[in-house]
Amino acid sequence: MTDPKPARRAEALRLHRKLLPIWSSDQRFRGWLTTNNNNDIGGLFLIVATIFFVIGGILAMLIRAQLASPGSAFMGPEAYNQVFTMHGTVMMFLFAIPFFEAMAVLLLPGMLGTRDLAYPRLGAYGLWVYIFGGSAVIIAMLLGLSPDGGWFMYPPLSSSAFSPGIGPDVWLLGITSIEVSAIAAAVEVVVTVLRYRAAGMSLARMPIFAWYILVVAVMILTAFPPMILGSLLLEVERAFGWPFFQTENGGDALLWQHLFWLFGHPEVYIIFLPAAGMIATILPVMARTRLLGYAWVVAAVVALALLSFGLWVHHMFTTGIPHMGLAFFSAASTLVAVPTAVMIFSWIGTLWQGKPRLELPMLWILGFFATFVIGGLTGVMLAIVPFNWQVHDTHFVVAHLHYVLIGGYVFPMIAAVYYFLPLLTGHSRFFKLGEIAFWITVPAFHLTFLAMHWAGILGQRRRTWTYDAGSGWEWINLTASIGAFAMAIGFALVIGDVVVNTLVARKARRNPWGAGTLEWATMLPSPVYGLASIPVIAGRYPLDDDPQLALRIARGEGFLADTSRNRRETLIVSTTGGEPAQVAVLPGNSVLPFILAVVTSTSFLAPLVGAYLLSGAALIGVVVVALIWAWGLGSKADEGPVDAGRGVTLPLSTEVPDPPGWWGSLMLLLADSVHFGSLLFGYAFLWTVAPNWPPPSYLAPGAVDAVLAGAGAVALLAGPRWAARSILKGAGPWPGLVLAVLGAVALAGAATGIILARPDPAGHAYDATLWLLAGHVGLHVAITAIMLGYLTARVLAGYTSPRRIGDARIVQLWADFTALTGLVALAAAWLPGVFG
Template sequence: MTSTDHQTLPSSLPRPEDELERLDAVWKTPTGWRFFSSVNNTNIGLLYIGTALLFFVLAGILGLMMRAQLAVPDNTLLSASTYNQVFTMHGTVMMFLFAIPVVEALAVYLLPNMLGARDLPFPRLSAYAYWAYAIGGLAFFCTLFVGLAPDGGWFMYPPLTGMEYSPGLNADFWLLGIGFIEISAIAGAIELIVGILFTRAPGMTLSRMPVYAWAMLVVGVMIVFAFPAIIAGTALLEMERAFDWPFFIADRGGDPILWQHLFWFFGHPEVYIIFLPAAGMVSTMIPTIAGTPLVGRKSIIVALVAVGFFSFALWAHHMFTAGLGVMEMSFVSAASMAVAVPTGIQVFAWIATLWRGKVRVNAPTLFLLGFMFIFVLGGLTGVMVAVLPFDWQVHDTYFIVAHLHYVLIGGMVFPVFAGLYYWLPLIKGQKMSERVARWVFGLMFGGFNIAFFTMHITGLLGMPRRVYTYDAGLGWNALNMVSTVGAFILAAGVLLFIVDLALTLRKPEKEAGNPWNAPTLEWLPSEDYGNRSIPMITSDDPLWEQPSLSPEVEAGQHYLPFTATGRRETIATSPVAAEPRYLMILPGDSWWPLIAAAGTAGFFLLLTIKMIGIAWICGITAVAATMAWLWQLDREQPMARARVSDSLVLPVGATGSASQSWWGTMIMLVVDATIFASFVFAYIHISMRLNVCPPPGAALPDPVWPLLSCGLLVAGSALIALSKRFIGSWPMPLLVLVALACVAAAFGFDLNGYRLAGLDPKEHAWSAAIAAIVSYQGLHVVVLALSGLFLAARGWCGYVGHASRATIDNVALMWHYTTLQGIAAAAAIHFVPMVMG
C-alpha cells in the first residue's frame, strides 16, 4: 500500500442509499435503563466526568469542614477522631477519586474524536473501569457515615496504620478500596495507550498528533510504571494487618520507611500524572483563544516526555527528613530542581503563543491565565522545598500544604474548569454564560489565593500539618480565619459554576459547530458513531490548514462512511506513520462490564468487613462476568477483507503482535512485572537492614525444589508454544491442560520446599517478604488455571481458529510471563542472601 493510496479521496462510485441509517443503527445508544449497558466512549466519558465532579464536590465539602474546625483556636466542632477521618477522606477522595479519574474521563470522552477514530479499542474495558470506580468509590465514601472511614492520613504511614495503633477496619477500607480503584485507573491507561498508538486517523503521524494526545500517552505510560508500587504497598500493609506478616514492624525486622519508598514512588509521579493532562489541555486551548498555532510545539512534546521521565527520580522528595543518606538526598534535590526546566519550557511556549496571537478574553481564557499565575507560584515554592536546609524547616508545616494546593489546584483544577467551559458545547451545542463565568472565576481565583497563600505564612510561623486544633496564643488565629474565609469564597465560585452548568444542560440541543474556531478534530460534526467518515490528515492543525475537511467528512468522502461488516468498526493504523493496517472490530453494548465491576467492588469491600462468603460470591461473579464478555469476542471474522473506501481495501482484524489485544496484554504484563519488582524491592530492602542474611532461625529451602519448579514451568511454556501448532484441532486443548498440570505441580514443589525449610512469615519480616513473592506467583497460577480452562473450552467449541486466535496468543503471553516470573522469583530469593551474607 503506497502513501498515494492513503491520500486519494474516494471517488464517486455508487454506494447504498441507506448506509448512514445502517451506521447509525449499529452505533445507536440504548435508551431507558438499557443506557447503563452502553460502552460507547461518549456515554462512558460523560458518566466518568460527572462522577469525578461529584467526588470533587464531596471532597470540597470535607475541606470546608476542616477549615471550619481550624477557623478559631480550641474549636470543638469536630473531635480529633472525626477530624482525622475527614482529613484522610478529603485527601484520598481528591487524589484518588477526583484528580486521576477526571483526567482519564476527559480523555475517554475527547480522544476518539480528537484522533479521528470511531471509539477506543477496548470499549468494554473502559466501561468496566468506570463502573468499578463509581461503585467502589461511592461505597468507600459512605464509610464516613458509619464511622469506618480511614483515619491515618491519605498517605497512610505505618506504624500508625498497623494493627497496634489502628485496630479497627478503617485502614482496611483504605487499603482494599484504593487498591481496586488503582486497578481501574490502570485499565483506563491500557485503553488510552493502545488507542492513541493504533487508532489515529490515517495520516495523523506522531508528529501531527495533538499535544493533548501526547500528554495522555505520556501519562498512560507513567501510570503503568507508577501505580503498581502503591498496589504492592497496599497489599503488603493489608497482609500485615490480616495475617500478622510484619513488613513494617521494626521489632520483627520490618521497616516503616519501606512504605514511604513504595508510596512516594507512586505519589510524586502522581502529581505529574495529574498535571500533564492539564498541560495538554492548556496546549490545546491556548492556540484557539490566541488564534495562532502553538509556539514551540515540538519543544512542548519533548518537555512532556522529559517531565514524565524526571518524575520517577523524585519520590524521595517527600522523604528528605526521613534520615536518608547525603548522596540520595542530593540526587533527589537535583532532580527536583531539574524537573522545573521542561515545565518552564511549556509555560514560556504558552506565553509566547498568547503574545504572538490576538487573545479573545472569554471563560476559558480567564481560567487559563489564572492557572498560569497559580501554577508558576506553586512551581517557585517547589524549587524552594527542593533546597534541603529550607525543606528541613518547613517539611511538616502548613507551607507544604500551601505548596501542594498551589501545584494541584492551580496545575489541574483551573485547567479542568477551563476545559469544561471550552468543550461543553460538544454535549448539546450550548455554551455556558460568559457573564456568570466572570463571577465564577473571580470567586474561585480570589478565594483560592486568600485561602492558600496565607498558609505559606502560617507554615513559616510554625503551624504543623495534620493538627485538628491549636492554642490561642501561638499567633495563628487571624491567618487561619482568613484561610477559612477564602475557602468558603472558593466554594461559592464552584457552587455558582454548578448552577450555571445545570441550567446550560437543561437548554435544548442544537448543532455544536465550531464555536471557538478550534483547529482540532473533536469539533467536526459527530454522532454516536463519531465522525460521518474517518478523515485523512495532512497537517498539525487540520481544521485550520484543511478548510474543506469538515464538509468532506460530513459528506462521507473520507474513510469508512458506512459499516463495512455490519458491526462496530474503526481503522487501525501504524503507531508512527498512521498508515491504515486493518479494520478493527469493536465490541458492542453489554451488561457484562457492569456486572463484573459490581462483583469486583463487592469482593473487595465485603472482604474488608469480613463477610467472607458473600465476598467470594461477588468475586466469582466478577470472574464469570469477565469470561462471559470475553467469550463473545474473538470468533471468526465476518469476512477476510473489507472495503473502507472506494480506493482502499483492508484486512478485517489482525492476529499476533499486529492486533490491539496483543498489545493490551503486553502492557498489562508490564504492569504485572512492575508489581513483582516492587515485591522484590521490599525483599531486598528488608534484607539490607539485617546484620546477617538470612536472619537467625530462618532458612531457605533446598535448591532442588526451586530447580524442579523452574523445570516444570519451562515445560508448561513449551507445551503452550507447541499447542499453537494445533490451532483448530483437538490436541490444542489437551496440551493446554497438560501445561496447566505442569504449572500447578511447579507451585506445589515451591510450597513444599518452603514448608520443609520451616519458613514462618509471622516470625520475621524477611520470611514475610519471601512469602509475599511466593503468594504473588501463586496468584498467577490461579489466573493461569482460569485462563487455561477458558482457552481449552473455547478450543473444544471451535472458537479458536487461525483468523480468531487472540485467546491463545494472549494466554500464551501470560503463560510465558508467569514462567519468567517464577524463575526470577527463585533467583532473587536465593541470590540476595548470597550477596548480603
C-alpha cells in the same frame, strides 16, 4: 445541472441515520447499565467525579470552619482527623484522577479521529468499579468509620496495633479498587493512542493532548503498582499479622514510605499533565495560532514523566537518609523544573506569536499561570534540603500542594470544561455567570493559600486540629478560612453555571472556536458514533488544512463509511506512521461490565465486614464472568480481509497476530511487572536496611525445587509457542498445550515448596516476603492455567484458525510473563539461602 449541495447534505444525513442505530445505547433505563459508548461512559464519569469534588470540598469547608478561630469547639480530634484524611483521599483518588479520565474518555476518540476507545467494555467496567469503590469509601465516612491517619497512611500508625478499627481497611481496599479502575482506563488509553487513529495520523501529527494523555496513561501503569503492592502489604499485615512494617519482626516502617511515594510523586504529575495537555490544546486556539515548539513540548512531557519517577525521596527528606542520598533527590527535584519551564514558555511564546482573545477558557488559563508558577517556585524551595527540614509537615507544604493541584489542575480543567462545553452538550454559553465565578474563585484562592504559606513559616503544623489564642496565627487562619469560603462559593457558581448552560443555553454552531483538530469535525453535540467516516489527514491541524473536511467526513468520504456489515467498526493504524492496518470490530451494548464490576467490588469490599468467604466466592465470580466476557468475542469462521472504503481492503482485528487484546495484555503486564519489581525492591530494601535482619534462618533450596522451577519455566515458555505454531499450521495444538500445563504444574510445585518449608509468614518479614513471592508465582500460574483451559475450549469450539491466532498469542504472552517472573521470584526467594 442540479445544485449538488442539497444532494450532498442528504448523503450525510442518510449515513447519520444508518450509523445511529448501530452505535446507540439502549434507550430504556437499563441502557445506563449496558452502555459502553464513550460519550455515555465519559459523561457519567464526569458527573460522578464532580459529585466527589463537591464532597471533598465540603470536607475542606469543615476543616476551614474548624481552623477559623483558635480553640474551636466545632470538632474534636477524632472528627478532625477523619475529615482531613478523607478530604485528601477524596480529592486525590475520587476526584482528580477520574475527572481527567472522564475528559480523556469523552474527547480522545474525536481528537484522534476514531469512533470510540479501544476497549469500550473495559471502560464501562472501570466506571462501575470506581462508582462502587468510591461510594463505599463515602458510606464508611458517613458511618463514622473513616480512616484517620492522614491520606498517606504511614504505618505503624495505620497498623492494627495503633488503628484497630476498620478505617485503614476502608482506605486500603477502597483505594485499591479505584486504582484497578484507573489501570483499566490507562490500558484503554495507551492502546487507543498507539493504534486507533485517523489514517495518516503519524506520531508527529498527533494532537498534543494525545501525547500528554499517552504519557500519563503509561505513568499510571507504572506508578500505581507500587501503591497497590504497599496496600497489599499493609492489608495482609493488618489482617493476618505478616510483619512487613513491624520493626521487631524484621519489617520497616520506612518501606511503606518508599512504596507510597514511589507512587505518590509521579501521581502529582499524573494529575498535572492532563491539565497541561488541555492548556496546550486550548491556549493556541484562544491565541488564534499554533502551539509553539510542538517537538519541544513532546520532549518535555516525556522527560517530565520519567524524571518524576526519580523524586520520591523528596517527601522523605526528614527521615534520616544520609545527605548524599538526599542530594540525588534534591538535584532531581530541581531538574524537574526545567521541562516544566519549557512548557510554560512554550505557552507564553504561543500567546506572544498569536492574537489572544480573552474568552472565559483563556481567563481560567491566566488564572492557571498566576497560580501554578507560584506553586512551581515553592516546589523548588521544597527541593532544597535544609529548607525542607524546617517547613516539612507544616502548612507551608499544604499551601504549596494546593497551589500545584488547584492551580495546575482544577483551573485548567475548568477552562477545558468551558472550552469543550459546545462539543459535549451542543450548547454555547449563554449566561455570563462564569466570569463572575472566575473573579471570585481565583482571588479567593490566593487569599486562602498565600496566607497558609505564612502560617507554615510561623510554625503551624499540618494536621493539628486546633491552635491556641496568642500563637500569632489567628488572623492568618481567619483570612484563610474567609478566602476558602469565598472560593467554595466561586466553585459552586462554576458548577451551577455549567449545569445551567448544559440544560438551557442556546445551540452552538459547529467548531465555535475555530479549532484545527479533529474533535471539532462533528456536528454538535458529538453524535454517539463520533465520526461518520474515518478521515485521511496530512497535518497536525486537519480542519485548518481542509475547511471542507468536516463535511467530507459526514458524507462518508473517509474510511469505513459502509454500514452494510451492521456492526461497530473503526480503524486500527500502524503505531508510527498511521497507515491503515486493520479494521477493529467494537463490541455492542452489554451488561457484563456492570456485572463484573459488581463481583469485583464485592471481592474487594467484603473483607471490610470480615466476609472473607463471600470475598472468595466473588473472586470466583470474577473469573467466571471474565471468561463469559471473553468467550463472547471472536468468531467461528474466517471472514477474510474486508472492504474498508476508499478502495482499501484490510484484515479484521480478530484475524491478525496482534489483536487489540494482545496489546492490552502487553500493557497490563507492564503494570504487573512494575508491581513485581516493587516486590523485589521491597525485599532488597528490607534485606539492606531493616533493623532486625538477617532473619533467624534463611530458606535452603533443594535440588528438586531448582529442577522443577527451571524445567517448569522452560516448558511454560515452549508449550504455548508450540501450540500457537500448530494452530498456525492448521494442526492440533494439543502437545504444546499439555507441555504448557505440565510447566505450570512444575512451577506451582516449586512455589509450594517454599510455603511448606516456611509455614509461618507472621513470624518474620522475610517469611512473609517469601509467601508473597510464592503467591506471585501461584497467582500467575493459576491465571495461565485458566487461560490454557480457555484456549483448549476455544480450539474445541472452533474459535481458532491459522487466521484467528490471537487467542493463542495472548495466552503465550501471559505464559511468558509467568515463566520469566516466576523464575526470578523463585531465584530471589532462594538467593539469600545460597549465599548467606
